[in-house]
Amino acid sequence: MQLMSEKGAAGGGLRERKKRATRAALSEAAVRLAAEHGAEKVTVEAISATAGVSVRTFFNYFDSRDDAFVVIDADAGARMRRAVLDAPADLSPLAALREAMAAELAEAEQQHELWRLHAEVLHASPHLLARGVGAHMAAEADLAEAIALRLRGDGGTGGDGPGLYPRLLAAVAGAAVRTSMDHWSAHQEEAAFLDVFHEVFTLLAAGLPAPSA
Amino acid sequence: MQLMSEKGAAGGGLRERKKRATRAALSEAAVRLAAEHGAEKVTVEAISATAGVSVRTFFNYFDSRDDAFVVIDADAGARMRRAVLDAPADLSPLAALREAMAAELAEAEQQHELWRLHAEVLHASPHLLARGVGAHMAAEADLAEAIALRLRGDGGTGGDGPGLYPRLLAAVAGAAVRTSMDHWSAHQEEAAFLDVFHEVFTLLAAGLPAPSA
DNA sequence: TGCATCTTTGCATACCATGCAACTTATGTC
DNA sequence: GACATAAGTTGCATGGTATGCAAAGATGCA
Numbered sequence: 001m002q003l004m005s006e007k008g009a010a011g012g013g014l015r016e017r018k019k020r021a022t023r024a025a026l027s028e029a030a031v032r033l034a035a036e037h038g039a040e041k042v043t044v045e046a047i048s049a050t051a052g053v054s055v056r057t058f059f060n061y062f063d064s065r066d067d068a069f070v071v072i073d074a075d076a077g078a079r080m081r082r083a084v085l086d087a088p089a090d091l092s093p094l095a096a097l098r099e100a101m102a103a104e105l106a107e108a109e110q111q112h113e114l115w116r117l118h119a120e121v122l123h124a125s126p127h128l129l130a131r132g133v134g135a136h137m138a139a140e141a142d143l144a145e146a147i148a149l150r151l152r153g154d155g156g157t158g159g160d161g162p163g164l165y166p167r168l169l170a171a172v173a174g175a176a177v178r179t180s181m182d183h184w185s186a187h188q189e190e191a192a193f194l195d196v197f198h199e200v201f202t203l204l205a206a207g208l209p210a211p212s213a
Numbered sequence: 214m215q216l217m218s219e220k221g222a223a224g225g226g227l228r229e230r231k232k233r234a235t236r237a238a239l240s241e242a243a244v245r246l247a248a249e250h251g252a253e254k255v256t257v258e259a260i261s262a263t264a265g266v267s268v269r270t271f272f273n274y275f276d277s278r279d280d281a282f283v284v285i286d287a288d289a290g291a292r293m294r295r296a297v298l299d300a301p302a303d304l305s306p307l308a309a310l311r312e313a314m315a316a317e318l319a320e321a322e323q324q325h326e327l328w329r330l331h332a333e334v335l336h337a338s339p340h341l342l343a344r345g346v347g348a349h350m351a352a353e354a355d356l357a358e359a360i361a362l363r364l365r366g367d368g369g370t371g372g373d374g375p376g377l378y379p380r381l382l383a384a385v386a387g388a389a390v391r392t393s394m395d396h397w398s399a400h401q402e403e404a405a406f407l408d409v410f411h412e413v414f415t416l417l418a419a420g421l422p423a424p425s426a
Numbered sequence: 427t428g429c430a431t432c433t434t435t436g437c438a439t440a441c442c443a444t445g446c447a448a449c450t451t452a453t454g455t456c
Numbered sequence: 457g458a459c460a461t462a463a464g465t466t467g468c469a470t471g472g473t474a475t476g477c478a479a480a481g482a483t484g485c486a
Contacts (some may be wrong), residue, residue, distance in 0.1 A: 013484080014483065017239050018433090018482090019433085019481090044472075044473070044474090053434075054437095055435090055473095056435055056436070057434055057435070060433075064473080064474080092423050094420075126351070130347025130348055133346060134343030134344055137339075138339070161399060164409065168392045168416060169415055169421055171388035172389070172421065176381065179377070179381045179384045195325075204385070207419055208385065209305070210364070226452080226453080228453080229466080231451095231452090257438095267465065268466090268467095269467070269468095272443060273464075273465075278443090294447095
């Protein structure tokens with residue numbers, strides 16, 4: 001079943017620091033090996049050896065081999081959730097989401113090389129790409145709840161989750177980010193990523209009108 | 214690698230009819246067994262035995278065990294693509310997509326019981342749900358291309374796929390459908406599915422404004 | 427230091443997934 | 457209808473994936 005994720009933020013204990021380090025080492029080993037040899041040719045044994053742990057320990061951190069390629073940053077969801085909750089009150093829900101996601105993407109640029117490799121790996125095998133897309137869903141559910149909180153103020157999300165509007169907003173924003181990344185990685189020379197990102201959200205806010213051209 | 218899907222429509226040859234029957238039998242066996250015992254407890258051997266074929270044959274039809282739970286109707290994508298292309302010219306792209314998807318969902322109601330079980334199974338194990346969402350991506354890419362064709366009239370989609378707008382539209386519409394189904398299955402008694410579906414597309418067309426209430 | 431807790435590891439086991447060769451079943455032709 | 461061919465199914469062998477369990481090794485805390 002995997003180990004619990006303990007604290008999302010930077011905890012102080014030696015144990016938790018070691019655990020984060022091990023997880024990061026496994027993740028990085030998986031991505032680098034996959035970028036070099038192709039994801040299908042990378043065995044769990046190779047990943048574990050590169051990260052300096054046993055195969056059994058690999059499965060203490062990831063539920064499946066593919067998870068090591070797909071799950072990049074486990075705390076990203078929590079950070080976006082907080083960003084949505086802390087956004088200025090005069091931002092529309094859509095704009096709050098846009099800003100939270102933009103901040104997260106900017107953060108991702110810090111690990112530039114690794115993220116680039118990661119994108120390459122996912123794009124190279126559709127199987128993993130699909131898995132990656134699906135993996136965002138949990139984060140989207142979190143975001144939907146954050147939006148619901150933002151809208152209603154109170155903490156009682158009721159028995160059966162956020163309403164239709166927050167769910168839709170989170171799902172659509174997720175789709176928007178994926179579309180931006182896809183399109184940008186196919187037209188990297190023509191436009192900066194942030195331009196694509198903002199054009200996408202502008203289209204959303206306008207109700208996706210048919211292009212005039 | 215899986216067998217090729219031959220023709221999407223109803224072909225006449227005995228071979229192809231048998232193949233579709235076998236695929237359907239495997240798919241149905243997988244879903245029913247999973248609904249009864251939980252997806253994790255269903256082995257490929259059990260699915261194959263229920264469908265009356267060997268384990269080896271199972272893997273001739275599906276690339277992995279999970280695919281049998283996830284891939285319900287392999288031709289749905291092709292049908293929606295055609296529906297988008299054949300839609301009346303005065304419909305906006307968003308409306309054309311909405312109608313294509315509504316038609317497909319109405320079709321799904323024919324197999325009501327099986328689709329219901331399918332939804333249950335996916336919902337019961339997040340792992341499969343994520344996989345299911347990812348599986349829609351190929352269909353979305355197809356839809357994006359159809360929209361691009363619809364907008365530009367010509368057949369030359371260029372070297373690097375549809376533009377930003379068609380991609381975004383397809384991705385957002387996919388997110389809208391998933392959201393509708395999620396929300397509806399959580400509030401089944403309160404509203405008819407089609408009402409939820411239309412409310413979602415109305416919100417999209419309005420640019421996802423913050424709710425006034 | 428010494429004890430409680432958590433983590434890693436090896437081992438055993440079962441299932442998943444693919445290549446290959448032999449066998450069976452459709453299709454089209456004579 | 458019988459034949460040659462192409463297509464699909466099956467069993468076997470093989471290797472990777474994934475989990476439970478118990479022993480050994482770290483860490484946290486009094």
